[in-house]
Every structure is written in C-alpha cells, then in structure tokens.
Amino acid sequence: MELEAFKTRLFVSILFVCLVSIRANTLQTYIVQLNPQGVTSSSFASKPRWHLSFLEQTMSSEEDASLRLLYSYHSAMEGFAAQLSELELESLKLLPDNVSCRELLKMNRGFSLNYPSISVxxxxxxxxxxxxRRVTNVGxxxxxxxxxVLAPKEVKVRVKPQMLRFTDINQSLSYRVWFISRKRTEKGRMSFxxxxxxxVNSNNGLNRVKSPFSVTWK
Structure with missing residues (x-):
C-alpha cells in the first residue's frame, strides 16, 4: 500500500516538473520598452541592431535571435516586440536599459481580432x-x-484576400501575404x-487591428 502511494506521489511530482518545464519554455509575444537614451545604444550602428542585442544576450547561442524579433519601435516608444520564454524574459529584465516587459495579449484585450506579428x-x-496567417474573430x-497596408519602400507587399468577412464569434479565417524585396541582399551585411x-472594421470604421511586420536582410 505504501509502495503504491509512493509511486503515485512520484508520478505526480514528475508530471508537475514536466508541466513547469513546458510552461517555462513556451514562447509568448512581449513588448519590451527600452530607455531611449540608454547607455548601451551608442555601441550599435542602428536601433534594430541594438534591439536584437537584447535577444542575443538572453537566448541560446545556437538560436538565430533575428527569428524572434518581430518588430522594432522608434516613434511612440523605444523598444521591440519579440517572442520569449518565461526564463528568457526573466533574464532580459536584468539587462541595463530595459524599462518594462509586457505580454502583448494582455495589453490588447479590447481588440476584436487576434493578430500575430510577422517576421520576414x-x-x-x-x-x-x-x-x-490565420486570425480569429473574438469580437x-x-x-x-x-x-x-503600410510598407517600407524596400518591400512590395501583396495580400489575399484583402477583406475578411466574419459571420460568427471565434470564427477563424486565413490570409496570405507576399513580401517581395526591392533591394538586393548584401552578404555579411544586415539591414532592417x-x-x-x-x-479596419468597415461596419464602424473604429476597430483598427494592426499586424506589425519586420523585414530583415542578411
């Protein structure tokens, strides 16, 4: 009887550890706000390269950090959107010039669509x-x-379809985006x-759901 109880407790403990490990390594999208006059920014040739350095310091050296960088912000705020695990997030919080880290989903509960960012x-x-991409109507x-579409001059963007018609709540629809580079990639030189x-919700013109995208040449 005691042996069976021990096995049960051991199984529960192992399951708990596995669940904690999975949660710690699950990627979520976060907005990372930086100090615009940060002391570390002067060490980099561009703001996107500065933003990328934060990911390079928190991720495994075997991973390509640019794949996790979703968007760089320069006007309303200084910072970036990126996919991070909980462990990486905690490491990033300790870096200098980091002001705050907030989960994107929790920041935008008022929007009517879920909107994945795009990295090319x-x-x-x-x-x-x-x-x-597939979006779900939660409104x-x-x-x-x-x-x-707001696209940089270096990229031509085509989207099909250009209208999403939802009839139900939680209905999912997909769309495709073609990104066509108008500039040549230079080997060994990275640009963003x-x-x-x-x-835009055509019923009222008020609900505007933004899907930011970032483009990297490397």
Missing part, C-alpha cells in the same frame, strides 16, 4: 517570401474587416525595415 528574413539570393459576429497591415 531575406537571406542572400532570396527575393520573395509568402507567409500564411462581434457579422464583422467585415478591410485591409490597409518595418511596416504594418491594418485590418
């Missing part, structure tokens, strides 16, 4: 990329969203650009 990387010799049924897709 053009490696040497690559001129186009197609990304497929009102019978909603129609039309697309507005950013833009956004904005889905």
């Amino acid at each position: 990387i053009f490696k040497h010799g690559t001129r186009s990329k197609m990304i497929r 009102s049924p019978n909603s129609i969203y039309k697309l507005e 650009a950013q833009g956004q897709l904005t889905w």
Whole structure:
C-alpha cells in the first residue's frame, strides 16, 4: 500500500516538473520598452541592431535571435516586440536599459481580432517570401474587416484576400501575404525595415487591428 502511494506521489511530482518545464519554455509575444537614451545604444550602428542585442544576450547561442524579433519601435516608444520564454524574459529584465516587459495579449484585450506579428528574413539570393496567417474573430459576429497596408519602400507587399468577412464569434479565417524585396541582399551585411497591415472594421470604421511586420536582410 505504501509502495503504491509512493509511486503515485512520484508520478505526480514528475508530471508537475514536466508541466513547469513546458510552461517555462513556451514562447509568448512581449513588448519590451527600452530607455531611449540608454547607455548601451551608442555601441550599435542602428536601433534594430541594438534591439536584437537584447535577444542575443538572453537566448541560446545556437538560436538565430533575428527569428524572434518581430518588430522594432522608434516613434511612440523605444523598444521591440519579440517572442520569449518565461526564463528568457526573466533574464532580459536584468539587462541595463530595459524599462518594462509586457505580454502583448494582455495589453490588447479590447481588440476584436487576434493578430500575430510577422517576421520576414531575406537571406542572400532570396527575393520573395509568402507567409500564411490565420486570425480569429473574438469580437462581434457579422464583422467585415478591410485591409490597409503600410510598407517600407524596400518591400512590395501583396495580400489575399484583402477583406475578411466574419459571420460568427471565434470564427477563424486565413490570409496570405507576399513580401517581395526591392533591394538586393548584401552578404555579411544586415539591414532592417518595418511596416504594418491594418485590418479596419468597415461596419464602424473604429476597430483598427494592426499586424506589425519586420523585414530583415542578411
């Protein structure tokens, strides 16, 4: 009897450790706000490169940090959006010039669609990329969203369809985005650009859901 109880407790303990480990390594999207006059920024040639350095310091050296960098902010605030695990987030909080880290989902509960950010990387010799995304209507049924595109001059962006018509709550629809580079990649030299897709609720014109995207040439 005692042996069976011991086995049960051992199983529960192992399961708990596994669940904690999975949670600690699950990626979430966070907005990281930085000090715009940060003492470490002067060491880098550009703000996106500065932002990328925070990820490089918190992630495993075997991973490509640029794949986790979703967006760089320079106007309303200084910072970036990135995918981080809980362990990486805690490490990033200890770095200098970090002001705050907030989970993107918790910051935007008032929006009617979930909106994944997009990260595109053009490696040497690559001129186009197609990304497929699926969004879910978490707002009102019978909603129609039309697309507005703000793209940097270095990239041509095509989206199909350009209108999403939802009939139910929690209904999911997909769309495809083609990114076509208008500049050549220079081997050994990295550059960045950013833009956004904005889905506008045509029923009221008020709900505007932004899907930021970042483009990297490397």
